Each structure stands twice: as C-alpha cells, then as structure tokens.
Amino acid sequence: xxKKITTVILEDLSLLEKKYRSSTTALRRDRLKMLILLKxxxxxxxxxxxxxxxxxxxxxxxxxxxYETEGLSGLLSIESGGNNxxxxxxxxxxxxxxxxxxxxxTITSYKELQSIIKENLNENIxxxxxxxxxxxxxxxxxxxSRKSHYKKDPTAEAVFKKP
Numbered sequence: 060x061x062k063k064i065t066t067v068i069l070e071d072l073s074l075l076e077k078k079y080r081s082s083t084t085a086l087r088r089d090r091l092k093m094l095i096l097l098k099x100x101x102x103x104x105x106x107x108x109x110x111x112x113x114x115x116x117x118x119x120x121x122x123x124x125x126y127e128t129e130g131l132s133g134l135l136s137i138e139s140g141g142n143n144x145x146x147x148x149x150x151x152x153x154x155x156x157x158x159x160x161x162x163x164x165t166i167t168s169y170k171e172l173q174s175i176i177k178e179n180l181n182e183n184i185x186x187x188x189x190x191x192x193x194x195x196x197x198x199x200x201x202x203x204s205r206k207s208h209y210k211k212d213p214t215a216e217a218v219f220k221k222p
Contacts, residue, residue: 169186
C-alpha cells in the first residue's frame with residue numbers, strides 16, 4: 060500500500076526554486092526538488108516521488124520527517140563526511156621527515172619508525188596513518204632485505220662462484 064504524504068510545505072515556491080538554482084550539491088538539490096514537487100502538488104504518494112527523484116521511499120520519508128521537525132534549514136544542513144581529525148601532529152610530521160631524509164638513518168621499517176616516534180615524542184600514531192603519510196607525502200619506500208633462503212649454506216655456495 061502506498062504511503063500518502065501529509066506534510067505541508069510552508070515556504071513559497073519562488074524561494075524554493077531560487078534555493079534550488081543556487082545550490083551546488085546533488086543531495087541538497089534533490090531535497091529541494093522534493094519540496095518543489097510537493098508544493099506544486101504533482102505528487103501525493105512517496106513511491107512515485109521517490110522514483111522521480113531516484114531515491115528510496117524510506118529516504119523520502121526520512122527527509123519529510125526531518126523537514127517537519129527542523130524545517131527547511133534542518134533539511135538543507137548535511138552532516139555527512141565522517142571523522143576528519145588529524146592523527147599526526149605537525150611536530151611528528153617534521154620529526155618523521157627529518158628521520159627519513161637523514162642519510163645516516165638506520166630505519167628499515169615503518170614499525171621501527173613508529174616505535175622511535177613513541178620513544179622520542181610520546182605519541183602513538185596508528186600504523187596505517189604513518190604508512191600512508193610516509194608513502195603519499197614523503198614518497199618513501201622502506202624495505203627490509205630478506206635472506207634468499209633460510210637453509211643456505213655458504214660453503215656449498217662457494218663451489219658455484221668463480222675464484
């Protein structure tokens with residue numbers, strides 16, 4: 060059974076269209092388009108309106124509930140984007156850069172660099188953040204050379220080498 064929309068749009072149609080033309084994000088434009096279509100009286104049920112907008116009916120219902128409780132400003136404020144807090148401080152960035160650009164450095168792995176930072180600066184930087192920072196910003200590639208074979212015998216190897 061289709062859900063009927065009972066929300067009354069309080070804003071003027073010209074105001075909504077003006078905001079629609081000036082908006083830059085697709086999500087905000089879709090929300091305004093929903094209000095414009097409802098104000099014009101083109102749609103009465105959520106399902107056809109959601110098909111027109113290319114959204115799910117539950118999304119349209121959530122937007123309508125948000126409009127009823129917080130109004131137009133609440134509907135147009137989009138709070139997505141995640142956690143963008145910095146995990147590496149500026150002092151740690153300069154310390155990392157000085158350690159990696161030093162020609163006399165003995166650092167061979169990012170784990171070792173992580174432990175040096177913890178000892179010297181008392182900062183606990185997650186491995187992923189440290190690795191990404193070093194690779195993207197400083198273009199570093201820390202590699203550890205590995206033994207070619209753990210059972211390699213140096214005396215048996217001498218037979219194959221030229222004198």
